[in-house]
Amino acid sequence: MTTIRLYNTRTRRKEDFAPLDPENVRMYVCGPTVYDRAHLGNARPVVVFDVLYRLLQHVYGPDHVTYVRNFTDVDDKINARAAESGRAIGEITAETTQWFLDDMAELGALKPDHMPRATQYIPQMVAMIEDLIAKGHAYEAEGHVLFAVDSWREGYGKLSGRTVDDMIAGARVEVAPYKRNPMDFVLWKPSDEDQPGWDSPWGRGRPGWHIECSAMAYELLGESFDIHGGGNDLMFPHHENEIAQSCCAHPEGDFARVWMHNEMLQVEGKKMSKSLGNFFTVRDLLDQGVPGEVIRFVFLSTHYRKPMDWTAEKAREAEKTLRKWYAKAAQGVGTGQPHIAVVQALADDLNTPLAISELHQLYLADDVATLRYTLQFLGLLAADLPDWVSGPTFDLSILGDMLSEERSRAMKNKDFSEVDRLKALLIDAGIEVRMRREGVELVPGPDFDPAKLESLK
Structure with missing residues (x-):
C-alpha cells in the first residue's frame, strides 16, 4: 500500500x-x-x-x-x-x-x-x-x-x-x-x-x-x-x-x-482586492472563456502550502499544455491505474507540481491509456474531452486521413505542393509526420500547439 x-x-x-x-x-x-x-x-x-x-x-x-x-x-x-x-x-x-x-x-x-x-x-x-x-x-x-x-x-x-x-x-x-x-x-x-x-x-x-x-x-x-x-x-x-x-x-x-x-x-503578484481591480469570482473566469480544467491546472502547478499567484500568462500556458495532452489522450481509452510516479508525488504531502512534471514525462511516452487515466485521476479530464477541445483540431486521425488522401492524389498528378503545405503546417504545430506505405501517422511532440492548426478546421 x-x-x-x-x-x-x-x-x-x-x-x-x-x-x-x-x-x-x-x-x-x-x-x-x-x-x-x-x-x-x-x-x-x-x-x-x-x-x-x-x-x-x-x-x-x-x-x-x-x-x-x-x-x-x-x-x-x-x-x-x-x-x-x-x-x-x-x-x-x-x-x-x-x-x-x-x-x-x-x-x-x-x-x-x-x-x-x-x-x-x-x-x-x-x-x-x-x-x-x-x-x-x-x-x-x-x-x-x-x-x-x-x-x-x-x-x-x-x-x-x-x-x-x-x-x-x-x-x-x-x-x-x-x-x-x-x-x-x-x-x-x-x-x-x-x-x-x-x-x-x-x-x-x-x-x-x-x-x-x-x-x-x-x-x-x-x-x-x-x-x-x-x-x-x-x-x-x-x-x-x-x-x-x-x-x-x-x-x-x-x-x-x-x-x-x-x-x-494572489493575482498578478498582488493580494486580490476589489480596490485593485483584480478581484474576480470563479464564474467571472468561466464566463470569460477560461476553462475549468485550466483553472484547476494553474492551482495544481503550485504546492498547496505556498502562496499561489494567478496570472493570465499561467492560464495561457496551462491551456496550451492541456490541449497538447488532450490531443494524445484522445487516441486512447483511460483504463487501468494512474501513473505510479504521479501517485507517489501526491503521496508526498500533495506535491502537485511534481505530479505535473511527471505528467509531462508521461506525455512523452507512448502509454496513451495511462496518460488519459492519470488525467482523469487528477480531475483534469472527465470521461469525455471537454467541449472547448472538441472538433477536428484534436482528431489527429482525421488530419492523418486528410494528408494520406492528398498524398494519393499527388502521386497520381505528380503535384506534391498541397502535401508539402499540409506537412509544413503540421510540423510547425509540433507534430511529427510519419509517412508509410500503409498510411500516415501523426504523433504530437512536446511542443505541440493545436492553435496553429485552426486553418485546417
Whole structure:
C-alpha cells in the first residue's frame, strides 16, 4: 500500500499518515459561507482537498473514505445581503449554494460524501453548548453564551503556536462588557425580529460561527477523526476555537489528528482586492472563456502550502499544455491505474507540481491509456474531452486521413505542393509526420500547439 505523508500544522512536521480506521478514513474541510459567488481564493481549498480525497480513495478504496464539507448558511453576511436585496434568507442561501456546487464542478471537484448545512444541525449545537456550560467551559451573559478560554489555557493556541497572553495582546477581538476574558468567543447570540433565530435555553438566538463545524463534525465523523482542512486564514481563530470547544465537550476524543492548511492566493503578484481591480469570482473566469480544467491546472502547478499567484500568462500556458495532452489522450481509452510516479508525488504531502512534471514525462511516452487515466485521476479530464477541445483540431486521425488522401492524389498528378503545405503546417504545430506505405501517422511532440492548426478546421 502507498504510504501517504502529510504536513501536520499542529506538529509542524511531515508525518506518515495512519488513519484511525483504514476501513473509514474521515476528513472534514471548512466550506463556504453562502451569500455570494465563490471568488477564486475560495476555490483553492476545494481543489486542494479534492486532490487529497481522490488520493485517499485510490489508496484505501472509494467505499472507505468519508469526506465532509459544510455550508455555513446562517451568518451576519447573509443577513446583510438579505436586508440589502429584500430577498428571503432561504432563497439567497439556496441559490448561492447551487452556484457554488456548479462552479466547483466546473473545476473538476467531486462532491463530498456529506455536505451539511449549519441550519440543519441547530439542535446538536444547542446540546453541545449546554454540555460545555455544564462542564464549566462556557457561561451565559446577557443573552449570549461564550466559551471561557481560561478554562482550557493548557490547550488553547497550540495549533497557531501562540499563547493566550500573546493572542490577547495582538488580536483584534470584540471587547464586550459581558466577556470575562477578551479572548472568550461566542457560542450563541440573541436574534432580533429581523434576524433568523431558534429557541434555546438562553432565548431566541442563533449559533456563533465556530460551534457550527464542531457540532457537524462530531455528528458525522465522531469525537476523533483523521484530517481537518481549510485555508490558513482559518487557523486562528476559527480552527483554534473549534479545537477548544470540541476537546472540552468530548475530552475522550482527539477531534482532528492531522490539520492541513493551504496558503492564500494572489493575482498578478498582488493580494486580490476589489480596490485593485483584480478581484474576480470563479464564474467571472468561466464566463470569460477560461476553462475549468485550466483553472484547476494553474492551482495544481503550485504546492498547496505556498502562496499561489494567478496570472493570465499561467492560464495561457496551462491551456496550451492541456490541449497538447488532450490531443494524445484522445487516441486512447483511460483504463487501468494512474501513473505510479504521479501517485507517489501526491503521496508526498500533495506535491502537485511534481505530479505535473511527471505528467509531462508521461506525455512523452507512448502509454496513451495511462496518460488519459492519470488525467482523469487528477480531475483534469472527465470521461469525455471537454467541449472547448472538441472538433477536428484534436482528431489527429482525421488530419492523418486528410494528408494520406492528398498524398494519393499527388502521386497520381505528380503535384506534391498541397502535401508539402499540409506537412509544413503540421510540423510547425509540433507534430511529427510519419509517412508509410500503409498510411500516415501523426504523433504530437512536446511542443505541440493545436492553435496553429485552426486553418485546417
